[in-house]
Amino acid sequence: MRQIAIYGEGGIGKSTIASNLSAALNEMGYTVMQVGCDPKRDSTRNLAGGRLIPAVLETYRDQLRVGKDEYAISLDSIVFKSPGGIYCVEAGGPEPGIGCAGRGVLTALQILKDLKAFETYKIDVAIYDVLGDVVCGGFAMPIREGFAKEIYLVCSGGFMSIYAANNIARAVQRLSRRAEAGTGLAGIICNSNGDETLEHSVIPEFARRLGSEFVQFVPRTPVIQACEFEGRAVVEHSPNSKEAGIFRDLAKQIMENKKTVVPTPINDLTELEQMYRQHLNKK
Amino acid sequence: MRQIAIYGEGGIGKSTIASNLSAALNEMGYTVMQVGCDPKRDSTRNLAGGRLIPAVLETYRDQLRVGKDEYAISLDSIVFKSPGGIYCVEAGGPEPGIGCAGRGVLTALQILKDLKAFETYKIDVAIYDVLGDVVCGGFAMPIREGFAKEIYLVCSGGFMSIYAANNIARAVQRLSRRAEAGTGLAGIICNSNGDETLEHSVIPEFARRLGSEFVQFVPRTPVIQACEFEGRAVVEHSPNSKEAGIFRDLAKQIMENKKTVVPTPINDLTELEQMYRQHLNKK
Ligand SMILES: Nc1ncnc2c1ncn2[C@@H]1O[C@H](COP(=O)(O)OP(=O)(O)O)[C@@H](O)[C@H]1O
Ligand SMILES: Nc1ncnc2c1ncn2[C@@H]1O[C@H](COP(=O)(O)OP(=O)(O)O)[C@@H](O)[C@H]1O
Ligand code: SF4
Ligand code: SF4
Ligand SMILES: [Mg+2]
Ligand SMILES: [Mg+2]
Numbered sequence: 001m002r003q004i005a006i007y008g009e010g011g012i013g014k015s016t017i018a019s020n021l022s023a024a025l026n027e028m029g030y031t032v033m034q035v036g037c038d039p040k041r042d043s044t045r046n047l048a049g050g051r052l053i054p055a056v057l058e059t060y061r062d063q064l065r066v067g068k069d070e071y072a073i074s075l076d077s078i079v080f081k082s083p084g085g086i087y088c089v090e091a092g093g094p095e096p097g098i099g100c101a102g103r104g105v106l107t108a109l110q111i112l113k114d115l116k117a118f119e120t121y122k123i124d125v126a127i128y129d130v131l132g133d134v135v136c137g138g139f140a141m142p143i144r145e146g147f148a149k150e151i152y153l154v155c156s157g158g159f160m161s162i163y164a165a166n167n168i169a170r171a172v173q174r175l176s177r178r179a180e181a182g183t184g185l186a187g188i189i190c191n192s193n194g195d196e197t198l199e200h201s202v203i204p205e206f207a208r209r210l211g212s213e214f215v216q217f218v219p220r221t222p223v224i225q226a227c228e229f230e231g232r233a234v235v236e237h238s239p240n241s242k243e244a245g246i247f248r249d250l251a252k253q254i255m256e257n258k259k260t261v262v263p264t265p266i267n268d269l270t271e272l273e274q275m276y277r278q279h280l281n282k283k
Numbered sequence: 284m285r286q287i288a289i290y291g292e293g294g295i296g297k298s299t300i301a302s303n304l305s306a307a308l309n310e311m312g313y314t315v316m317q318v319g320c321d322p323k324r325d326s327t328r329n330l331a332g333g334r335l336i337p338a339v340l341e342t343y344r345d346q347l348r349v350g351k352d353e354y355a356i357s358l359d360s361i362v363f364k365s366p367g368g369i370y371c372v373e374a375g376g377p378e379p380g381i382g383c384a385g386r387g388v389l390t391a392l393q394i395l396k397d398l399k400a401f402e403t404y405k406i407d408v409a410i411y412d413v414l415g416d417v418v419c420g421g422f423a424m425p426i427r428e429g430f431a432k433e434i435y436l437v438c439s440g441g442f443m444s445i446y447a448a449n450n451i452a453r454a455v456q457r458l459s460r461r462a463e464a465g466t467g468l469a470g471i472i473c474n475s476n477g478d479e480t481l482e483h484s485v486i487p488e489f490a491r492r493l494g495s496e497f498v499q500f501v502p503r504t505p506v507i508q509a510c511e512f513e514g515r516a517v518v519e520h521s522p523n524s525k526e527a528g529i530f531r532d533l534a535k536q537i538m539e540n541k542k543t544v545v546p547t548p549i550n551d552l553t554e555l556e557q558m559y560r561q562h563l564n565k566k
Contacts, residue, residue: 009323010293010294010416011293011294038416039416039417039418039419039450040292040416040443040446040447042443052552052556093417093418093419093450094418094419094420095457096418096423096450096451096453096454096457097418097419097420097423097426097453097454097455097457097458098419098420098423098457099419099420100383100419100420100421101417101418101419101421102419104419131416131417133293133321133322133323133414133416133417134322134376134384134414134416134417135322135376135377135379135380135384136322136376136377136380136381136382136383136384136385136387136421137377137380137381137382137383138383138384138419138421140379140380140381143380144380160323160325163323164323167322167376167379168379170379170380171379171380172380174378174379174380174381175380269335273335
């Protein structure tokens with residue numbers, strides 16, 4: 001089973017990329033499970049017709065409240081098959097104000113594993129959509145514990161999204177050596193904020209500095225928002241669009257790319273700012 | 284000293300609201316300190332000409348690395364006065380992949396307190412800009428430990444921003460009883476996503492359901508982005524604009540409102556969705 005993780009700044013387009021990637025892989029014939037690892041628990045909303053599916057941690061807490069354990073959970077109460085055939089899971093968040101959200105995500109992943117979700121549904125590809133604004137020990141757990149293996153970072157030409165991606169790369173660098181073999185940075189995806197000239201200039205260099213590859217450019221486009229409004233993936237709702245072709249291309253590239261690296265992030269903020277500014281001045 | 288906290292979903296406009304509120308309060312004659320409590324450490328960028336000031340936790344880790352403690356930190360290495368006269372602090376984030384980001388924010392706040400920052404600069408109003416996507420024990424600490432007292436939630440007409448605000452209200456409800464007296468929900472601020480009709484319908488009801496007040500409506504406007512591009516607050520860069528008036532109004536309201544409540548969030552997702560849908564159907 002391939003284990004792909006999509007990390008990046010909040011709002012950069014992780015769930016957009018993840019859900020459209022899942023749908024394209026599904027269309028290619030793979031059996032796909034998408035696991036939202038963001039306390040927002042809305043990763044799979046685009047696949048589920050706009051619906052927020054129940055979250056694993058909520059279901060788990062309900063069981064604990066009545067004195068049961070995780071083995072009292074039925075798989076079909078935490079794994080939901082989208083109309084398109086993609087298996088959807090939302091880890092959920094902690095009880096607000098207490099507990100560790102990241103450790104909660106790990107608990108949810110371990111429940112999936114203990115209940116043999118991946119074997120039961122014969123998953124070929126698992127797509128983990130992971131919060132990237134808080135690069136704490138909690139949210140690094142999917143990497144540390146062998147769930148997130150081939151890590152893709154999503155950024156745009158906006159400096160703060162590159163700063164966030166670089167920070168996540170620092171976590172990947174620290175953790176990948178001790179994580180399972182094959183864990184590491186697999187590539188950089190640009191989800192455009194509209195400034196395409198800047199993006200085609202700065203992001204290839206950023207990828208190079210990380211020791212990785214610039215894998216795909218996704219333009220800013222109303223087609224994506226229109227499909228989101230319908231709660232459907234682009235390849236499902238607009239199958240003949242240019243955007244559908246882009247996601248099919250991304251899916252192919254990801255399945256063909258089995259290389260991961262221990263990234264070499266830029267450790268100094270001033271150096272990162274200078275790298276970025278050079279590309280601003282080129283415009 | 285008044286201690287105001289701005290919480291809300293990632294990207295909803297916390298830093299926009301916080302920095303423009305700080306500048307308006309400063310213009311009124313108050314001595315203001317804005318403390319970014321988001322690992323993104325970009326809360327005060329709008330006040331500092333686009334600059335990312337050094338983060339407390341980075342400075343602290345540098346000292347620890349050379350065998351020193353927090354008392355080796357000089358206040359002027361963590362508190363930066365903006366051109367407009369606002370004292371700016373960024374808590375910073377954990378070492379990527381390890382540690383607890385929320386506990387790190389608390390450490391940074393305790394350093395400010397131990398070094399007597401508030402007394403030294405004679406702060407009248409402290410504005411805390413706090414991450415709200417992860418409502419974990421870590422990020423609840425500013426509330427638990429007496430820094431965030433008068434809590435304002437920022438949302439738009441977008442369902443997920445209301446969902447996030449409601450989740451934060453659940454944390455406030457749990458924590459405010461045991462926190463310092465006067466800690467609680469102070470009001471709801473709408474930072475518009477453009478859907479003004481929906482917002483003027485759903486947000487007053489949401490505020491009412493929480494037991495709180497709808498305090499201010501901030502329109503979606505290019506003036507805000509133009510000032511951000513200059514790295515300056517609206518009252519500084521566009522002092523005669525309608526938007527400047529809105530932020531001055533918000534500042535006045537916040538200083539006059541000393542009431543906080545233990546909120547009454549909607550605990551059931553289906554109930555929250557139904558509440559929201561009623562207002563959609565009104566359009
Ligand atoms: N390429 C794009 N073009 C247009 N809108 C986009 C694009 N990518 C994302 N969006 C929009 O941006 C918003 C945030 O995307 P989302 O995937 O939810 O971010 P994240 O999961 O990183 O928080 C969504 O409303 C989505 O429709
Ligand atoms: N009322 C508004 N009108 C136009 N743009 C806005 C408005 N509020 C925020 N923005 C823009 O939205 C983006 C996110 O705002 P920000 O304050 O950084 O969010 P947060 O701090 O919640 O993550 C910024 O680029 C900002 O310029
Ligand atoms: S480690 Fe991260 S998720 Fe866990 S409590 Fe701390 S900040 Fe929250
Ligand atoms: S480690 Fe991260 S998720 Fe866990 S409590 Fe701390 S900040 Fe929250
Ligand atoms: Mg998401
Ligand atoms: Mg912010």
